[in-house]
Amino acid sequence: MFESLNKDYQLCEEIGRGRFGVVYRCFSADSATSFACKAIDKRLLTDPTDRICLDIEPKLLHLLSGHPNIIHLFHVYEDDDALLLVTDLCDSPDLYDRVSKGPLSEPEAAGILSSLMGAIGYCHRLGVAHRDIKPDNVLFDSWNRLKLADFGSAEWFGGNERRAMSGVVGTPYYVAPEVLSGREYSEKVDVWSAGVVLYVMLAGVPPFYGETPAETFEAVLRGNLRFPTRIFRSVSPEAKDLLRKMLCKDPSRRLSADQVLTHGFDFLKTGHPWVTSGGETRAMADLA
Structure with missing residues (x-):
C-alpha cells in the first residue's frame, strides 16, 4: 500500500482512525517537515456513494488548497487497494x-x-x-x-x-x-x-x-x-x-x-x- 509513498516520505506513527482508513504522520527528509498521510482502504468502500466521494475529495482539495484555513493537499498516491493523501499535519487539539x-x-x-x-x-x-x-x-x-x-x-x-x-x-x-x-x-x-x-x-x-x-x-x-x-x-x-x-x-x-x-x-x-x-x-x- 505504501510503496509509492515511501519514495518521498518516511511513514511514522498512527495519529487517527476513521471509517475507511487511518491517518499517519509522515516525514519528508528533503524538507525536514512532518505531514499527515490519510490512507483510505478502497476494499472497505462497498457503497457506490463512498466510491464517488473517494474520487471527489482529492480533486476538490487540489482546487481549494490555496487558502490558509483549508487543509493543503501536497501529494496523492493511488493503487488498486488504497488512496493516500498527504496533507498538512494538524497536531493541536481539534x-x-x-x-x-x-x-x-x-x-x-x-x-x-x-x-x-x-x-x-x-x-x-x-x-x-x-x-x-x-x-x-x-x-x-x-x-x-x-x-x-x-x-x-x-x-x-x-x-x-x-x-x-x-x-x-x-x-x-x-x-x-x-x-x-x-x-x-x-x-x-x-x-x-x-x-x-x-x-x-x-x-x-x-x-x-x-x-x-x-x-x-x-x-x-x-x-x-x-x-x-x-x-x-x-x-x-x-x-x-x-x-x-x-x-x-x-x-x-x-x-x-x-x-x-x-x-x-x-x-x-x-x-x-x-x-x-x-x-x-x-x-x-x-x-x-
Missing part, C-alpha cells in the same frame, strides 16, 4: 476536543468563526459546498492556525450558473433542515452548520438534539432556536443575533458566508462587526 472541555470565551469563538467562515466563503466562491461542517473537521496546526478538513462529503455546485444540490449528507446535530426535508438545497447549508458550531462554542451544547438520531433530526426540522438564560446569560446580544441569522430555517433569509463576516451592530458606538472584530466589542463591554 475544535471538538476544545469544546468538549466547556464553552469558549466570546472573543475566542469569534476568532475561530472568522477563520472558519473565511474558509467556507472561499469554498463557496469557487463553487464548492463542504456539507459536513462540524467541530471534528475544524483542525489546528502547530501554530494554532485553523484548517478546515475532510472534504469527503463536499460537492461542486458550479461556477457562474450554480445548480441546486440534493442528497442527505452531514452529521445529525449539524445538518441543515432543508437537507433533511428532501428538498434541493444550496451552499447555505454550510452556514447553518457553522451556526451550530458557533452555538456549541458559546454554550457547550448543540441547539438541536434528541436521545436518538431520529429525534435529533426532528428537532433540527422544527428549528426552534432557544437561548437558555442559565447558559447564555453572559453572551452578547450581537452574538445571539448572529446565531438567529445563521440558524434561520428559510435559506433565502439566512446569511451567506461573506455576510456572516460583515455582520454586526453599532455596539458601544464602535461600528465593528462582531466576527471580524474577534469579539472585541464584547470584551470592551465587560471592561465598561
Whole structure:
C-alpha cells in the first residue's frame, strides 16, 4: 500500500482512525517537515456513494488548497487497494476536543468563526459546498492556525450558473433542515452548520438534539432556536443575533458566508462587526 509513498516520505506513527482508513504522520527528509498521510482502504468502500466521494475529495482539495484555513493537499498516491493523501499535519487539539472541555470565551469563538467562515466563503466562491461542517473537521496546526478538513462529503455546485444540490449528507446535530426535508438545497447549508458550531462554542451544547438520531433530526426540522438564560446569560446580544441569522430555517433569509463576516451592530458606538472584530466589542463591554 505504501510503496509509492515511501519514495518521498518516511511513514511514522498512527495519529487517527476513521471509517475507511487511518491517518499517519509522515516525514519528508528533503524538507525536514512532518505531514499527515490519510490512507483510505478502497476494499472497505462497498457503497457506490463512498466510491464517488473517494474520487471527489482529492480533486476538490487540489482546487481549494490555496487558502490558509483549508487543509493543503501536497501529494496523492493511488493503487488498486488504497488512496493516500498527504496533507498538512494538524497536531493541536481539534475544535471538538476544545469544546468538549466547556464553552469558549466570546472573543475566542469569534476568532475561530472568522477563520472558519473565511474558509467556507472561499469554498463557496469557487463553487464548492463542504456539507459536513462540524467541530471534528475544524483542525489546528502547530501554530494554532485553523484548517478546515475532510472534504469527503463536499460537492461542486458550479461556477457562474450554480445548480441546486440534493442528497442527505452531514452529521445529525449539524445538518441543515432543508437537507433533511428532501428538498434541493444550496451552499447555505454550510452556514447553518457553522451556526451550530458557533452555538456549541458559546454554550457547550448543540441547539438541536434528541436521545436518538431520529429525534435529533426532528428537532433540527422544527428549528426552534432557544437561548437558555442559565447558559447564555453572559453572551452578547450581537452574538445571539448572529446565531438567529445563521440558524434561520428559510435559506433565502439566512446569511451567506461573506455576510456572516460583515455582520454586526453599532455596539458601544464602535461600528465593528462582531466576527471580524474577534469579539472585541464584547470584551470592551465587560471592561465598561
